[in-house]
Amino acid sequence: MKKVAVVGVGETNFSGPQDKTEVELFAEAAMEAITESNLKPEDIKALFIGNVLGDFSEGQGMVQAFAAENIGCHHVPANKYEGACASASMAIRDAFIWVASGFYDIVLAGGVERAATMGTGLATRTFAMFSDARYEYPSGITFPAVFAMLTHLYADTYGIPLEKLREQMAKVSIQSYRHGSVNPRAQFFGKNADMTVEKVLGSFMVSSPLTLHDCCPFSDGAAAVVLASEEVAKKLTGKPVYITGVGQSSSGPLCNQSDYLPRIRAREISSRRAYDMAGVTPQDIDLCELHDCFSIASLIAAESLGFFEFGKAGEAWEKGEADIGGRVAINPSGGLKSKGHPIGATGAGQVYEVTRQLRGEVEPERQVEGARTGLTDTLGGDGGTLVNIILQRGW
Amino acid sequence: MEHKLIFKDYSEALKQNKLLGLKCRACGAITTPPKMVCRQCASPDMDIIELKGSGKIRTFTTVYVASEGREDEVPYTIVMVELDDGPWIMGNLGDFDPAQASMELVGKKVKMGHKVFPGDKYSAGEGARPLFSLVN
Numbered sequence A: 001m002k003k004v005a006v007v008g009v010g011e012t013n014f015s016g017p018q019d020k021t022e023v024e025l026f027a028e029a030a031m032e033a034i035t036e037s038n039l040k041p042e043d044i045k046a047l048f049i050g051n052v053l054g055d056f057s058e059g060q061g062m063v064q065a066f067a068a069e070n071i072g073c074h075h076v077p078a079n080k081y082e083g084a085c086a087s088a089s090m091a092i093r094d095a096f097i098w099v100a101s102g103f104y105d106i107v108l109a110g111g112v113e114r115a116a117t118m119g120t121g122l123a124t125r126t127f128a129m130f131s132d133a134r135y136e137y138p139s140g141i142t143f144p145a146v147f148a149m150l151t152h153l154y155a156d157t158y159g160i161p162l163e164k165l166r167e168q169m170a171k172v173s174i175q176s177y178r179h180g181s182v183n184p185r186a187q188f189f190g191k192n193a194d195m196t197v198e199k200v201l202g203s204f205m206v207s208s209p210l211t212l213h214d215c216c217p218f219s220d221g222a223a224a225v226v227l228a229s230e231e232v233a234k235k236l237t238g239k240p241v242y243i244t245g246v247g248q249s250s251s252g253p254l255c256n257q258s259d260y261l262p263r264i265r266a267r268e269i270s271s272r273r274a275y276d277m278a279g280v281t282p283q284d285i286d287l288c289e290l291h292d293c294f295s296i297a298s299l300i301a302a303e304s305l306g307f308f309e310f311g312k313a314g315e316a317w318e319k320g321e322a323d324i325g326g327r328v329a330i331n332p333s334g335g336l337k338s339k340g341h342p343i344g345a346t347g348a349g350q351v352y353e354v355t356r357q358l359r360g361e362v363e364p365e366r367q368v369e370g371a372r373t374g375l376t377d378t379l380g381g382d383g384g385t386l387v388n389i390i391l392q393r394g395w
Numbered sequence B: 001m002e003h004k005l006i007f008k009d010y011s012e013a014l015k016q017n018k019l020l021g022l023k024c025r026a027c028g029a030i031t032t033p034p035k036m037v038c039r040q041c042a043s044p045d046m047d048i049i050e051l052k053g054s055g056k057i058r059t060f061t062t063v064y065v066a067s068e069g070r071e072d073e074v075p076y077t078i079v080m081v082e083l084d085d086g087p088w089i090m091g092n093l094g095d096f097d098p099a100q101a102s103m104e105l106v107g108k109k110v111k112m113g114h115k116v117f118p119g120d121k122y123s124a125g126e127g128a129r130p131l132f133s134l135v136n
């Protein structure tokens, strides 16, 4: 198996409703990544795109073929990945496997979404399509409802009074807002840095006990990365970031995960595979971009990834152990909560962030000093798809 | 290989307040909602049985922001119930003020009725789900 490097990354702003089409958004991120890689579109051998709801948001299916043509990657194989919110991470993991195998030497991978464009009603309906349509949607399940139920289950499982847990969750949102407020690409750039526990708890209830500020926004945006074999990477850049471990796993409907809930079993399997492949442990991770679609999701993720004991992640956030300068810097980008969550692009946005962190290129207020090893964590649906990617400095 | 019990038949039975599941001949585990193989041992050798439909609430939420087409239903309470027969199942909580849902619901015993989601343009038709109520 060949070593595989990230040689270039690109990203649009993550934002509310955009005027640009998905093809236009993806093309902007893609050209930024290709240009940064010192490559031309004709050098790309294949294109893998995460995109979930382009048919609903703008009536566009098969976006990957149109995106490839738009950026001058003429007639390359172009594949679309759909794993709900983990789609782009699936695309990057598969691109990694193809380059590692030697079949391709340069692959462009990423994702695009216009979830904000759909508006709350349609976005809520379509996001619910990633729960079981026959046995769970009739009950009126929504995405916030899934994590709201996991919140109550978490409180009960670990014996934490709900009011205390909600305060801990508010502090997760506050940290994410603070990081995102200094990330120019973030949906909440320049906003919400003064968030307080009282404001989080007092915002309107979406699905009890989750309020607006416990929930990530609907977002539009795109992100892309260029992966190349080690031989190619060494010619292109002095700062190759190697993908040293990947993992992916799946699960069925939420109720069928009952033996493990509120833990997400797929995450534990996926991250274990990634750690083992990279030969590292959770203690080696300097920063992690994890899937904080809801504040409680951060706690659940950080525990399953091995950073904190089960039931203790809230305390870790309160003590700053999950902050920049703490034990592991969680979501220095602002995460889904503050950077935004254009679902088909989110995983590529995480790889974009980790790559730039490892290169030491982000804004000083949110740079993790001396970071050598980073992890991404992307969850699709209610645990249906999980992808983890470990990236390490190659210089 | 055909399924022993498909969604349509499960849903039709639920409309008669009958909760169907599958009992594994190999390991005895009960699987519901139905699927091709046993939830414990992955054997496809299972028989259709009627479950009691009773159990206890393990978690819940009251939904205030609805999907497109279901705006008239909010607020409503969703529960995940651990059935006395083992599996967990999702449904709604009826005969109860959704605004009053609190941690006190966790562990409460429930019995099962049903309610039909009439379907929307994406759902390929209707589907019944359990409508639970508290047992006093």
Ligand SMILES: [Zn+2]
Pocket: B024, B025, B026, B027, B028, B029, B038, B039, B040, B041, B042, B043
């Ligand atoms: Zn069995």
